[in-house]
Amino acid sequence: MTAAVMYEQGLPAPYAESKPFKIEEVELDGPGEGEVLVEIRGAGICHSDLSVVEGLRKRPLPIVGGHEGAGIVREIGRGVTGIAPDDHVAMALVAGCGKCRTCLVGRPGLCQAVSGARAEGSLSTGTRRLRLADGGRLNHYSGISVYAQYAVVAPQSLIKIDDEVPLDVAALFGCAVVTGAGAVFNSAKVRPGATVAVIGLGGVGLTAVMAAREAGASQIIGIDVLPGKFDLARAVGATKCVDARDALAVQQVRDLTHGGVDYAFEVSGNLAALDMAQAVTVRGGEVIGVGVGKTTAAFSVAQLPWVSEERVLRGSFMGGGVPQQDIPKYVDMYLQGRLPVDRLRSEHIGFDQLNEGFDLLHGGGVVRQILLPHGA
Numbered sequence: 001m002t003a004a005v006m007y008e009q010g011l012p013a014p015y016a017e018s019k020p021f022k023i024e025e026v027e028l029d030g031p032g033e034g035e036v037l038v039e040i041r042g043a044g045i046c047h048s049d050l051s052v053v054e055g056l057r058k059r060p061l062p063i064v065g066g067h068e069g070a071g072i073v074r075e076i077g078r079g080v081t082g083i084a085p086d087d088h089v090a091m092a093l094v095a096g097c098g099k100c101r102t103c104l105v106g107r108p109g110l111c112q113a114v115s116g117a118r119a120e121g122s123l124s125t126g127t128r129r130l131r132l133a134d135g136g137r138l139n140h141y142s143g144i145s146v147y148a149q150y151a152v153v154a155p156q157s158l159i160k161i162d163d164e165v166p167l168d169v170a171a172l173f174g175c176a177v178v179t180g181a182g183a184v185f186n187s188a189k190v191r192p193g194a195t196v197a198v199i200g201l202g203g204v205g206l207t208a209v210m211a212a213r214e215a216g217a218s219q220i221i222g223i224d225v226l227p228g229k230f231d232l233a234r235a236v237g238a239t240k241c242v243d244a245r246d247a248l249a250v251q252q253v254r255d256l257t258h259g260g261v262d263y264a265f266e267v268s269g270n271l272a273a274l275d276m277a278q279a280v281t282v283r284g285g286e287v288i289g290v291g292v293g294k295t296t297a298a299f300s301v302a303q304l305p306w307v308s309e310e311r312v313l314r315g316s317f318m319g320g321g322v323p324q325q326d327i328p329k330y331v332d333m334y335l336q337g338r339l340p341v342d343r344l345r346s347e348h349i350g351f352d353q354l355n356e357g358f359d360l361l362h363g364g365g366v367v368r369q370i371l372l373p374h375g376a
């Protein structure tokens with residue numbers, strides 16, 4: 001099958017020239033016991049893929065990229081139940097082992113067994129089903145590797161979805177939608193009437209805007225360094241937008257919300273944006289960190305106001321919930337028009353446009369490009 005393989009991280013932009021992804025024929029085995037073969041029909045190009053291209057977080061190489069996708073089940077291995085050939089599925093990287101203490105309390109995103117497999121580049125079963133054409137080792141990305149025509153994955157990574165959802169939209173549920181909506185519904189638990197700021201208006205941030213509207217927030221302030229994103233943000237629920245580069249940005253948000261927002265979501269992974277998230281939050285408010293940056297990045301918190309103003313700093317990884325339960329709910333909300341996540345789609349691209357797609361993402365002019373591994 002054809003797949004996009006990364007051999008090296010940290011290659012310089014423009015990526016159309018440095019080509020971090022080589023498009024090549026690779027081998028895929030299986031599915032073995034407890035595994036499923038999926039034909040990939042859509043894969044989202046996420047900002048965290050860009051930060052891996054940039055080398056901010058090390059991955060085992062070579063690796064087939066992509067952690068947000070959807071497709072059709074083609075074959076199931078021995079012992080797989082609840083999923084059958086022809087099922088339409090969204091694929092999520094948060095697939096807990098189901099047995100450890102974090103899985104047992106309903107926090108599969110924190111499963112150490114699975115994050116260990118993710119770091120090693122294997123499936124959660126501990127095996128690798130990908131091989132280079134010459135037989136050399138080839139790693140799985142986050143247990144799914146969807147920049148490929150097919151993927152063999154653990155069934156815990158699959159969420160069966162309504163056939164009514166177009167597969168290029170379904171692809172967005174595994175990362176952008178579950179992360180943005182889960183941050184609002186599960187992590188922050190935004191109350192009706194609350195005020196919200198979302199910093200970073202990409203796929204995850206715009207989903208957080210939609211979810212905040214659904215949660216009944218009275219004000220939703222979209223903040224970004226690219227005002228070109230503001231029209232879409234307003235169309236999906238932002239009540240006001242603020243240019244993060246404006247010297248008075250923090251003051252504008254505080255004025256709009258009579259002293260600051262109840263919840264500030266930091267979705268860009270940028271440390272300056274995290275400082276801004278703290279600055280725009282009201283006394284007693286909450287900062288929810290959703291974006292990820294460099295492995296070693298650290299930020300500071302002023303101790304006295306944190307204590308005396310009862311401020312909360314909360315991390316939210318991949319929506320902080322149980323994708324198997326949450327994604328079907330978000331799909332229902334999408335089908336009812338309440339989470340219009342199809343608005344996140346930018347353009348469809350083929351493998352030949354993938355590297356260039358990272359240039360477009362780097363420039364900030366696109367929200368979610370969707371790779372169609374089998375063509376249009």
Ligand SMILES: [Zn+2]
Nearest residue numbers: 046048068175
């Ligand atoms: Zn992602």
Ligand SMILES: [Zn+2]
Nearest residue numbers: 097100103111
């Ligand atoms: Zn676990």
